[in-house]
Amino acid sequence: MLWFERQVVSTLMSPTLDAGTRSAVESYVATTLHSMPEHLRAGVAAESIVLGSRSWLEHRVGRFDPHALPARLDRWRSSKIDPIRQYVRLLHSLVLFAENEFAAGAGGSM
Amino acid sequence: MKPPRETVQTDVLIIGSGAGGAVTAAALARAGRTVMVLEEGPWVDPDALEPFSLEEMVAKYRHGGSCAALGRPAIAYAEGRCVGGSTEINSGLYHRLPPELAEEWQRDYRIDEFTTDALDGYAGRIEAELGVSRLPGAPPASSAVLERGAAKLGWRSVEFSRVFRYESNGLAVKQTMARTLLPAATEAGAQVVADCRVAKLVRDGRRVVGAACEQTMPDGSTRELFVRADHVFVCAGATQTPALLQRSGIRRNIGRGLKMHPTVKIAARFNSPIDHGDVPMHRVTEFAPGLTIGGSASRRGHVALALADSDADYADALAHWEHVAVYYAAIRSEGSGRVLALPGARSPLVTYNLTEGDMSRLARALVHLGEVLLAAGATELYPSVTGGGVARGPDDLVQWWDALTRNAANLMTVHLTSTVRIGENRERTGADSFGRVWGYDNLRVNDASLLPEAPGVNPQGPIMAVVARNTDQFLTEA
Numbered sequence A: 001m002l003w004f005e006r007q008v009v010s011t012l013m014s015p016t017l018d019a020g021t022r023s024a025v026e027s028y029v030a031t032t033l034h035s036m037p038e039h040l041r042a043g044v045a046a047e048s049i050v051l052g053s054r055s056w057l058e059h060r061v062g063r064f065d066p067h068a069l070p071a072r073l074d075r076w077r078s079s080k081i082d083p084i085r086q087y088v089r090l091l092h093s094l095v096l097f098a099e100n101e102f103a104a105g106a107g108g109s110m
Numbered sequence B: 001m002k003p004p005r006e007t008v009q010t011d012v013l014i015i016g017s018g019a020g021g022a023v024t025a026a027a028l029a030r031a032g033r034t035v036m037v038l039e040e041g042p043w044v045d046p047d048a049l050e051p052f053s054l055e056e057m058v059a060k061y062r063h064g065g066s067c068a069a070l071g072r073p074a075i076a077y078a079e080g081r082c083v084g085g086s087t088e089i090n091s092g093l094y095h096r097l098p099p100e101l102a103e104e105w106q107r108d109y110r111i112d113e114f115t116t117d118a119l120d121g122y123a124g125r126i127e128a129e130l131g132v133s134r135l136p137g138a139p140p141a142s143s144a145v146l147e148r149g150a151a152k153l154g155w156r157s158v159e160f161s162r163v164f165r166y167e168s169n170g171l172a173v174k175q176t177m178a179r180t181l182l183p184a185a186t187e188a189g190a191q192v193v194a195d196c197r198v199a200k201l202v203r204d205g206r207r208v209v210g211a212a213c214e215q216t217m218p219d220g221s222t223r224e225l226f227v228r229a230d231h232v233f234v235c236a237g238a239t240q241t242p243a244l245l246q247r248s249g250i251r252r253n254i255g256r257g258l259k260m261h262p263t264v265k266i267a268a269r270f271n272s273p274i275d276h277g278d279v280p281m282h283r284v285t286e287f288a289p290g291l292t293i294g295g296s297a298s299r300r301g302h303v304a305l306a307l308a309d310s311d312a313d314y315a316d317a318l319a320h321w322e323h324v325a326v327y328y329a330a331i332r333s334e335g336s337g338r339v340l341a342l343p344g345a346r347s348p349l350v351t352y353n354l355t356e357g358d359m360s361r362l363a364r365a366l367v368h369l370g371e372v373l374l375a376a377g378a379t380e381l382y383p384s385v386t387g388g389g390v391a392r393g394p395d396d397l398v399q400w401w402d403a404l405t406r407n408a409a410n411l412m413t414v415h416l417t418s419t420v421r422i423g424e425n426r427e428r429t430g431a432d433s434f435g436r437v438w439g440y441d442n443l444r445v446n447d448a449s450l451l452p453e454a455p456g457v458n459p460q461g462p463i464m465a466v467v468a469r470n471t472d473q474f475l476t477e478a
């Protein structure tokens, strides 16, 4: 998983998750991205590089502020540009699925 | 350094162990043929993992379940990748091929000896062997929702049979291929090799002489294997079969004509808790086979995804997820797609184009699904349409007609077919009436790829019947 993808995943996770679950969710997202078809993974990686370039530069000079990311993700989520919207949607879906599946009783009690 | 390539010999080589491969293997092994089945995915004990769970997705789904056909909109799809193929992860809902489709396909693709009587004969045998049956007793609440909603609207609904056996203690056991026909094939002498991916078929004129494979060993290392065979059946599923043929230089009418059942979903909230362990067996068949309505896997993870697809505020609904279940409406699409092996890549590019007609059928499907759920007592409906708006009463459904656009629709499918197609109409098909690939004497396809069109019903039953018929014909010939 690329540096920026890790930041996005961490931002999308529910803040109430404990450290163990956070790491399990991150590892699930990494495994799933890794096993995607090559052309889809290449597309996601390319978007991560383009969309994350500013954050990465900020990170290199010690100025990256993770608290600024949620607002940016919100903007991208409703972007008019389909691939940008789909980028956030994909990572959000993976995070959401994993954090809910790792919750106790995910299969239901009835 | 990779160890040198080992060569083994068999009479019949079957590539893929899912619905198509397992039926083929059991029939041929029982007929006394020497059979080897190669399966790319691992062996996973069918009892080891909870159905539809994250662990199951990681272990048994191709690409961990994260895959999409590109197009506007892209359509997410899922396929199995393990011993037993997609039968290990499917819901086991069972249907025979509707007679009107058998007639239509026979006529349009000029398929020899493709009659409903013949197909039903094969279907009957498979049903008897696997144990296709209805739930003994009352359906669970999630299924009764569909029956109740349809009854209120005066629409038809049916409880579908499933490829399940019900034990005397009430336990429901899905009759996957890893549990049934693959052990039967092994007992009759077939060899099933897991973790063995066929990279390419090796050809010599009109014959395929064998398959070049990569086998993953228990310690994670890989070895190259060459399997020589007198006859080859490719049963790798609707995306992988055409990809393998193309990688092997076989391209005529291969990979075109992909069909699927594009699906929209609704997360429906009810006043009381609803079951989440199984998939509803009822279907609303009022508009079938063009449009069918049913229920999906609704574990907490699926509920969360379905709620999020609407892009509405779903926090409260997710907090009460045990009151929420996911339902779907699927259409028979007039659009089509393509599978294209990319040089140097393991996965093919899959594309699909929905027509304008498909888009309006999907909008209609979504509205009908909403009507049934509201009639059944749902209090809030979250559609898989970004910005579609939550519906709380029939008047709210009207907005969905315009909301379901190419930009906003979040679609998926688990039914993919028709990437080779059978029939004597050589303009439109990749294989003859019994699945023999045009131009090759000993190469056959025997899986979902062969169906000339999407069946409009759950495809496993039609696939198995066609595959059993083709295998029988092979035995009379070779």
Ligand SMILES: Cc1cc2nc3c(=O)[nH]c(=O)nc-3n(C[C@H](O)[C@H](O)[C@H](O)COP(=O)(O)OP(=O)(O)OC[C@H]3O[C@@H](n4cnc5c(N)ncnc54)[C@H](O)[C@@H]3O)c2cc1C
Binding pocket: B015, B016, B017, B018, B019, B020, B021, B038, B039, B040, B041, B078, B079, B080, B081, B082, B083, B084, B085, B086, B087, B089, B090, B091, B092, B093, B094, B095, B196, B197, B198, B199, B235, B236, B237, B238, B240, B241, B244, B414, B415, B416, B446, B447, B448, B449, B457, B458, B459, B460, B461, B463
């Ligand atoms: C989640 C889900 C739910 C479904 N629910 C239903 C349902 O309720 N009812 C129904 O009728 N249908 C259902 N289906 C569809 C049904 O399971 C499939 O249509 C059917 O299994 C297809 O059969 P097949 O033999 O063509 O392919 P598969 O069953 O997918 O088998 C193909 C096998 O080939 C292997 N393979 C691929 N490439 C290679 C290679 N190069 N080398 C070696 N092996 C290879 C794959 O790993 C796979 O195991 C569902 C499918 C899914 C994914």
